[in-house]
Amino acid sequence: MKVFGIDIIKGSVRSRTRRPVYALARVEDGEVLGVEEVTGFRLQRLLAAEEPDILAVDSLQEIAADQRELHAFLQSLPPATKLVQVTGGERTESLGKVAARYNISFNKFDPNAEARTTARVAALGAGVEVIAFENTTDITVSRHRSPGRGGWSQNRYARKIHGGVLQTAREIEGRLRGAGLDYEKKETKAFGGYSRVAFRVRAPREMVPVHSTRGADVQVRVAGRQLDRIRFEPLSGRPRYLIVGLDPGTTTGIAAVDLDGNLVLLSSSRQMTMSDIVEELYRAGKPLIVASDVREMPYSVEKIRRAFNAIPYTPKQSLSVEAKYDLTAPFSYTNDHERDALSAALDAYRSLQNKFRNIAKRVGPGYDLDEVRARVLRGQPLDTVLADLKGAPAAKKEEAPAAEAEPERTVEDERVMALDGMVKRLRSYVQELQEELRERDREGERLRAAVRRARSATERKIRRDAELAAKDATIESLREQLRGERRRSRQLKKRLERMQKVAKLEISEDYTPLKVLDSLTREAVRALQEGIGIAGGDVLYVPRTHGWGRGVVKDLAGTGVRALIAGGEPPDPNLVRIAREGDLPLLREEAVRPDIRGRTGAALSRALDEAIAEWEEEQKEFRREQEAERLEYLFKEYRSEREKEVRRGG
Incomplete structure (x- = not known):
């Protein structure tokens, strides 16, 4: 490499x-x-x-x-x-x-x-690899120079360039097919071939058999698609080794430091199960040592240690509060549980510091110290570890006289025998623990069965209470719906009464019904539409015209209402002009004298007809004036254009 x-x-x-x-x-x-x-x-x-x-x-x-x-x-x-x-x-x-x-x-x-x-x-x-591109690659084949305006040979020149783009795109497509890559292609046609061809290949850039090039007529650009955010991936997939301290209880404290004593993880929670603890530690790294702050390791801590096959550590005597404060002084924590867990991890690290220093002195540069220390702690000889990490068999020591070699082999044999004995004792201890665990599981199952039998009556009562509560909630919901329907019924009844009153007025020949509009705004028109309704031929009454809008007047004219009666002060001249432009009769209250009662009213049909007829006469005069103004404007335009032509001719 x-x-x-x-x-x-x-x-x-x-x-x-x-x-x-x-x-x-x-x-x-x-x-x-x-x-x-x-x-x-x-x-x-x-x-x-x-x-x-x-x-x-x-x-x-x-x-x-x-x-x-x-x-x-x-x-x-x-x-x-x-x-x-x-x-x-x-x-x-x-x-x-x-x-x-x-x-x-x-x-x-x-x-x-x-x-x-x-x-x-x-x-x-x-380190970490810096990744900024997706597993998608864009290939763009385009012209390297523009054809320009050209001269007699312009068409031949453009056909040559576009043909080159076409030929290069076909060669790239052949390479992609030969490599078995999935891709999408987008082409831009031009005279004699293509001016641009874009490929989107579903593969990282290093797998695409095409490179960026530039020729006389054609250029090829290969680029990976950028990620929204730079991503970092560890170069080595091996997790870092950790020394873990645990404080079990109602609130579980977790602490982890690396093999150099740097804090990696410190947290606590009241709702953490064993699987949650294992998952959090797995995300942080690989626990090498699991430590406790008491002399006898708690059973829950032992279970987590077994889950990682980690080395156990307990102090010679349970740590005092003063010792915990001394150990954790350089760090910050939020509660006593985090302090106890952190002190257990730091105590384990402190007990191994001298051993780590000796290993560092004996190991040459270029070895992963964490891996060396982890293997040595698990019982492997340092020479074997170094040879294994270097990828070569352990170096043979210089040959010595037979008299000196024999005692060295004997010591090694004794060490192997001692280790074999230790392994046998540990295996028997594991079997005892497994048998004890099975017995505890059986006892736990018996206790759970007893609890289930004791709770059966209580559970039935709880289910019955839950059903009653659900039914009560359903009844209350239905009552609320009923109250809402009653309110809606009262509103509809009032609306019906108003509509019946209007209908009675419509039957009368002497009076014309009026619908009262609160103001000349779209909100008022919408409220009237929802309350009584507005139809073609209706006569509307508005008590005042303040706050009128051009769009409202045009909307009313578009609905086909017969007339709009304005009360209060004389309407704004601009409002009158817009009403005349929209052909909406805008009548004064004095001319009609309506009788208003709430949202409805009535006016004498004869007075209303006379007012509308008078407005129509004025409307004819307004149209004539408009037509005269238009003709005068056209005449002025014609005279101006004629004068311009005469000046140009002179």
């Missing part, structure tokens, strides 16, 4: 005058090949030429100033090259902490050393 690691020597991606210069370190199969100084342009050329598996950085700010530039940089990478940020994704940590996990030290003020370290830890699986 080939890895590139970079670090800025000078300059910045945000500067337009001092572009960045990088220290580039190459690591291939775990061996550092060298470090060189490159510019950003040179780095792009090397990436395209050598196509490394990983380009490792300690911060994305070193290669892009914002998200747009980051997308452009990722788009320019070779399809098989991953961009890895070794310091983490959403939550980052320093490069020094990351390197310490692999027992690597470096000069933090030397960009070349930082580039080497970045490449080495990325080759060992540290």
Whole structure:
């Protein structure tokens, strides 16, 4: 595996005058090949030429100033090259902490050393891969130059370019079919072929057998579809090891620290079951040690420990409150349960600190210290662990005289025998615990059966009470519906009485019924429509015309009402003009003298007819004046145009 690691020597991606210069370190199969100084342009050329598996950085700010530039940089990478940020994704940590996990030290003020370290830890699986594109790729085949206006050979020139786009699109489609990829195609026809062909391939960019190219007439652009948000995926799928402290009870406290003592998880809840605790710990990492703050590990904590096959830890004597305060002083917590769980985890970590230091001294750089420490704690010899992680058999020790070799083998044999005995004792202990667990399960089943029998009568009573409560709720709901229907019935009865009153007036020949409109607004018209209704031939009465609107007058004229009687002060001249334009008779209250009673009224038919006839005479005069104004306007327009023609002719 080939890895590139970079670090800025000078300059910045945000500067337009001092572009960045990088220290580039190459690591291939775990061996550092060298470090060189490159510019950003040179780095792009090397990436395209050598196509490394990983380009490792300690911060994305070193290669892009914002998200747009980051997308452009990722788009320019070779399809098989991953961009890895070794310091983490959403939550980052320093490069020094990351390197310490692999027992690597470096000069933090030397960009070349930082580039080497970045490449080495990325080759060992540290960091997260930066993912900015979906598993969909867009391929666009288009013209590289425009045909322009051209001359005598313009058609032949355009046909040549569009034919080239067509030919290139067919070649790409053949490659996609040959690779067995699913795609969609959209074509834009042009003279002699296509001006643009777009493919949407349902596959990541590295699986698409097409690359961006530019020719004399045709260009091909291959780009992945951008995600709405940058996503980070761990480069190594192995979860981190944890030291877990648990405080069981009504409120369960959970705490977890990593093998360097850094706090990873701290929470508490009153509603957590065993499966909830296991799921939360599984999301946080892989518990290596499960600890308790009391000398005898509680049964519930033991069950969770078995679920992860973790190493148990209990203090020699139960931790006092003062000791818990001392252990948890650097951390913040919300209650005593979190404090107890955290103190158990920190006490377990403190008991292993010296052992971890000795392991770090004996392990050379380039090994995952967490994995080494976890395997050693589980009983594996350090030499075997290192050989296994390096991928080679354990190195043979220098041959020694036979007299010295024999005692060494004897000691090893004794150790193996002791471990075998320990395994046998642990197996017997496991069998005893399993038998005890089965007995407890049987006892629990007997107690549950007794509880079910004792609760049967109570459950029947509860069900009966629940049915009665449901029926009472149904009755109350029906009563509420009945009250609503009664209210609606009263409203409809009042509306019917008003309509009957209007109908009686309509039967009379001497009087004409009136419908009262509260004001000249659309809300008042809608209320009258819903209450009594408005039909063609109706005569409406409005007590005042304040707040009138042009749209309301036009709507009333459109309904075909016979007339609108206005009370109060004389109507606005603009209102009169709009009524005449809409051919809606607008009558004064003095001319009709209506008799208004609530929402309805009546007027003498003879007086109403005379007022409407007078309005129609005035309407004829209004139409004549309009026609005269129109003719005068046309005459003026004609004279103006004629004068313009005479001036042009002169």
